[in-house]
Amino acid sequence: MTTQPEPPASPLRVLIADDEAVIRESYRDILAPNSSKTPAGDKFGAMKAQLFGADTQPAERPQIEVVCCEQAEQAVDAVVQALAAGQPFAVAFLDIRMPPGKDGVWAAEQIRALDPDIEIVIVTAYSDVDPQEIAARVPPVDKLLYLQKPFHPHEVRQCVSSLGAKWRGAQSLRKNQVRLETAQRIAKFGYWELDPQTGYAWWSRELCNVFGLPVDHCSGPIQTLWSRIHPDDEPQVQVAINRAVRERTARSLEYRIRAPDGSERYIRQEVIATDAEDNVCRMIGAVQDVTERKVMENQIRHLAYFDQLTELPNRTFLTKHLTYVLSQAKRYERTVALLYVDLDNFKRINDTFGHSRGDDLLREVSVRLKACVRESDVVTHASRPERPSPMDKSGTDTIIRFGGDEFIVLLSEVAHVQDAARVARRIIRALEVPVRFDATDVVVGASIGIALYPNDGDTDEVLLKNADAAMYHAKENGRNNFQFYTETLNATAFERLSLEADLRHAIETDELILHYQPKISVVDGTVVGAEALVRWHHPELGMVGPGEFIPIAEETGLIVPLGEFVLRTACNQIKQWEDAGVRMPISINVSFRQFRDQSLISQARQALAATGISPHLLEIEFTESAVMEDTRASDRLLAELKALGLSISLDDFGTGYSSLSRLKRLPIDILKIDQSFVSDLLTSADDEAIVTAIIAMAHHMKLTVVAEGVETQAQLDILSHHGCDIMQGYLVSPAVPPGEFESRFLNGESQLEVAV
Ligand code: C2E
Numbered sequence: 001m002t003t004q005p006e007p008p009a010s011p012l013r014v015l016i017a018d019d020e021a022v023i024r025e026s027y028r029d030i031l032a033p034n035s036s037k038t039p040a041g042d043k044f045g046a047m048k049a050q051l052f053g054a055d056t057q058p059a060e061r062p063q064i065e066v067v068c069c070e071q072a073e074q075a076v077d078a079v080v081q082a083l084a085a086g087q088p089f090a091v092a093f094l095d096i097r098m099p100p101g102k103d104g105v106w107a108a109e110q111i112r113a114l115d116p117d118i119e120i121v122i123v124t125a126y127s128d129v130d131p132q133e134i135a136a137r138v139p140p141v142d143k144l145l146y147l148q149k150p151f152h153p154h155e156v157r158q159c160v161s162s163l164g165a166k167w168r169g170a171q172s173l174r175k176n177q178v179r180l181e182t183a184q185r186i187a188k189f190g191y192w193e194l195d196p197q198t199g200y201a202w203w204s205r206e207l208c209n210v211f212g213l214p215v216d217h218c219s220g221p222i223q224t225l226w227s228r229i230h231p232d233d234e235p236q237v238q239v240a241i242n243r244a245v246r247e248r249t250a251r252s253l254e255y256r257i258r259a260p261d262g263s264e265r266y267i268r269q270e271v272i273a274t275d276a277e278d279n280v281c282r283m284i285g286a287v288q289d290v291t292e293r294k295v296m297e298n299q300i301r302h303l304a305y306f307d308q309l310t311e312l313p314n315r316t317f318l319t320k321h322l323t324y325v326l327s328q329a330k331r332y333e334r335t336v337a338l339l340y341v342d343l344d345n346f347k348r349i350n351d352t353f354g355h356s357r358g359d360d361l362l363r364e365v366s367v368r369l370k371a372c373v374r375e376s377d378v379v380t381h382a383s384r385p386e387r388p389s390p391m392d393k394s395g396t397d398t399i400i401r402f403g404g405d406e407f408i409v410l411l412s413e414v415a416h417v418q419d420a421a422r423v424a425r426r427i428i429r430a431l432e433v434p435v436r437f438d439a440t441d442v443v444v445g446a447s448i449g450i451a452l453y454p455n456d457g458d459t460d461e462v463l464l465k466n467a468d469a470a471m472y473h474a475k476e477n478g479r480n481n482f483q484f485y486t487e488t489l490n491a492t493a494f495e496r497l498s499l500e501a502d503l504r505h506a507i508e509t510d511e512l513i514l515h516y517q518p519k520i521s522v523v524d525g526t527v528v529g530a531e532a533l534v535r536w537h538h539p540e541l542g543m544v545g546p547g548e549f550i551p552i553a554e555e556t557g558l559i560v561p562l563g564e565f566v567l568r569t570a571c572n573q574i575k576q577w578e579d580a581g582v583r584m585p586i587s588i589n590v591s592f593r594q595f596r597d598q599s600l601i602s603q604a605r606q607a608l609a610a611t612g613i614s615p616h617l618l619e620i621e622f623t624e625s626a627v628m629e630d631t632r633a634s635d636r637l638l639a640e641l642k643a644l645g646l647s648i649s650l651d652d653f654g655t656g657y658s659s660l661s662r663l664k665r666l667p668i669d670i671l672k673i674d675q676s677f678v679s680d681l682l683t684s685a686d687d688e689a690i691v692t693a694i695i696a697m698a699h700h701m702k703l704t705v706v707a708e709g710v711e712t713q714a715q716l717d718i719l720s721h722h723g724c725d726i727m728q729g730y731l732v733s734p735a736v737p738p739g740e741f742e743s744r745f746l747n748g749e750s751q752l753e754v755a756v
């Protein structure tokens, strides 16, 4: 390392405190002879020569400035002034006895407190001083010397030259340290050193600033530093460090740290592991805060990949992103949907209201588009530096401003073709809502073309071309609609979508009805309850079963009003039969989506209050998967239902993945064995074993067991033999309208022949 040339040295300042004028003069003569005014041959000269010997060899010596004081107090004042003027003394010669004032040791203590760097020489003619006591009072010991009077000029000169050089060295070291620290602070550059064997580390002050640690905290377990690393980045830092230690190599990496204020900073780190002379591995790391550079990079990326008007990703982004999404889709065998959205009336609006309004409209469209896709997943802009690259988000939906009034909605993973149709329809609906310009309502409308990977093309170019072609088809079809590139998909999409629209209507009118299937006691054949099963009396399609419309209701959220209808109708039915003198328990089915909806409890409470029925007559059937899915939420919900006094049964038992320990804790009353086990009872020994085990387990847990889908007497006999409590199935009756249920099952007659 080369050292920087220092500016010319200023004179070395020496402080003398001695009560005897002749001695002060002699110091001056020895150290700064040119400044001495004393004429040769004067009385002091003769005395000096006598006392100390003649100074015969004036040597080349550094320029020295001598300040003399008669008393200790003056010496302390001189130090105060020197420090204030920025011209500190390098060396102080302090006589011990300076009557009538304080002594030299007192002065030394004061001076040391003022200036920790000054070199102090205690001078005395007496032998009764205790150097140990003085050393204790005037630390540090390496900046304290003793000089015995009478001294020889050489001793004084030598003291000043060697202590002066030492003082200058220390000053220059300090200056260099300050310079280095300043440079490190400007560069936001810190370093650390680690002993991998002990995990103990040392680090620089600037590293404290970068990592947000207290600045006086410069050593400790390396974990002190690592705990600041962003949890997502910590593994890669560990891997790099372990590898550097293992291979004794250098590695560089970038990671994020979390500052105490919660902000994130980007760090670039070079780390090297070497074997020191003692063959012990040492690890040294240099870190630099590169947050500003990262922010710039992100801004540049933002400019390159995002549209400035709408803040949506742009066409350049799409080109890169689509290639990646398709490669992932190929790898994981996913279906990707590309929706080409073209606004219908944009040009006219632009011409009528001006470009600024046109821009407003495009911004509004982008906001509405975002609301139409899975919100949390949308790749949009973000100005924060920690924003991940748009490329990072592969498994999500993306909206792109493709050009003027064209947008692309990329759905990177669609389970069903219908999902793409649904998003397209949502977009059309969202854009049908007028935008208000200057007291005029403007409707923009959109034509959408949909191409699917892999069916409609397996490269970005082909997909875009085909989505574009489908979009033109939509325009030809009268605008404000969507078209799939593959013709046949259009028919299914519309069928399904029209069913969805019809269902919405059905819930509002009285097309939905409940049928009731009797539950029969296996012991005595009497009807002990009914399961309400929903049916849809479709004006054109006739009777539609729940298997066809419950999934649509779940996907669209219509399950909530549908469930409310079922709940209300079943309660009314219980009430009606109660009024007629029959207390007939009715169970209703609650699906997974409903189960997660908070309104279930309030709906149940309302229905109970409105009808005034006994709560235990209402039974709620949940499927196993619904209960097992989100355990905490379902525990709460079941507890609340139980608190209302309702009965709870676990439907389709055996088809899900129940944990037995969880089952034990659930507040259920009834277990319904799934019909798949019942149907094979006669042919499958396994199924018989399972059913037997389920019944035994349920009874052990004090649960009532219901067998579903019992179609034959033989099945019933086996179930009865194994102690099943209740059966349900076509053997007695399918679900029937309420009138039929009343006439057939409310008369109290036994419905079964039970084999004993
Ligand atoms: P689930 O609750 O397990 O209902 C039993 C299903 O088995 C009913 O079909 C019933 O008609 C049928 N079933 C009854 N006995 C027999 C039999 O002996 N043999 C055969 N093969 N089948 C029999 P359904 O009515 O088509 O209902 C199917 C599923 O739809 C129900 O399964 C239930 O999960 C759901 N569901 C029905 N109504 C509602 C409702 O109001 N809300 C909700 N969320 N889901 C409902």
Ligand code: MG
Binding pocket: 531, 589, 621, 651
């Ligand atoms: Mg059921």
Ligand code: MG
Binding pocket: 651, 652, 672, 674, 675, 708
């Ligand atoms: Mg069932």
